[in-house]
Amino acid sequence: MNTSVQKYQFSDIASWQSAIADQFVPLEMQVPGGIGRFYAKGGIARFHHSVVSQMTVTPHRLRREKSAVRQATVSHLKVLWPIQGRCRLHYGGKEHVLQPRQWTVYETGSEYAIEVDETATFLALMLLDTEGAGLLPALRRLRGRPLAVTGAASVALATLDSLLKEGASLDRRSEEFIQDTIIALLDCALRQDSAVPAPSPTRPDRLRAIQQFIRENLADPELSPEKISNIYGMSRRSLYTMFLDAGNTPAAFLLSTRLVAAVSMFENHSCRNRSVTDIAFECGFANMSHFSRVFRQRFGMSPGEWRRRHLL
Structure with a gap:
């Protein structure tokens, strides 16, 4: 299986919204008043049952509406790393500011909104909740909260960044191994931040x-x-x-x-x-x-x- 990286570039918010719905989940988007021309560019790759993308976008707002949550037949875990610039995440009734060298994880089975007030670059990972089920015990305490990109989280980020840059040809077993490794690293990072004890060895x-x-x-x-x-x-x-x-x-x-x-x-x-x-x-x-x-x-x-x- 060839884990090819698809490059993309959009100059209008409607096309960007359609692409996100196709590759990730349906979201409502808009560009704030007074903002000049919108654009989004980056690359996206699928490996095993996960999707990873690095994107550079101009200011905009996006929202996961209640109607979309109700209509969804499957839920995902979404991991977000700001590489450059920052954003505000509204999740679970709270607002969190996400800065570079921070990351967060949340569930698409809930309503949320993200505000990007400056041109920013993000790395985003989405995986089926059944694949990332092991993250759930620690996730319950930390979803939506900014976490430091250190230790295991830093290794996971570097691995995904390399996957996008290299665009390597991987067989099915290699893709599965990479996905399991990323999940294990994120699980380790979440447990360190949440003080949830690791299961017996x-x-x-x-x-x-x-x-x-x-x-x-x-x-x-x-x-x-x-x-x-x-x-x-x-x-x-x-x-x-x-x-x-x-x-x-x-x-x-x-x-x-x-x-x-x-x-x-x-x-x-x-x-x-x-x-x-x-x-x-x-x-x-x-x-x-x-x-x-x-x-x-x-x-x-x-x-x-x-x-x-x-x-x-």
Whole structure:
């Protein structure tokens, strides 16, 4: 898989709003009165199930409206680093000023607004909340708050910056490794700032092993929490508790992983001649009506429609 960096440049707010809705989430935008010509430029890359972008933008306002939150079928975690310039983030009823050498993380499943009062450059990362579920315990205390770009957060920022600058060709396993590494670094940074204790050293390793087992055996339509617990010699309650500590459940993780795998195949040129049914079966869906129903519930459209819109 080629983790190519797509360059972009926009000279009007409407085009920028449309691009953000397509690559990230729908937002309402406007340019303050008295501001000259608007422009936005930068680069964007997708790796595994994440999107990262570095952007330089002139002053503008953006808002995640309540209506967009209600209509969303999936939630994401959004990480924002100002590289140059600053912005004001309104989240959870509070206003925070975000400066260079600071970062923050918040959920797109809530209303928020960002005000950029000067030309500024940002690095933004978005990942599915199911992928970043391990961040949730620490995130509950710190979402929206400015945090210092030091230690693990600094390494994560440097890694993403390098990914955008290099535009390296990465295979699927490498992309997954980079995403997991970024999440682990952010988890470490959040725990340091929130004083949330790290889980016991053995449980995260076992959870990651189980999650990897699920990813490698998605084609098995009989893969279930009960089967997984039997394979790993543990009770279903213990398996459930392990996933719940990371902000998820075994069944939800299994379903989400299958859906995301199907989406990845829909967007992959090498799979363009394969039918929707064939891809669904490879991702472990034995019943097409069930697949179509849960896909629409998650992404707001049918599998076929998603494929037509996103296959480049």
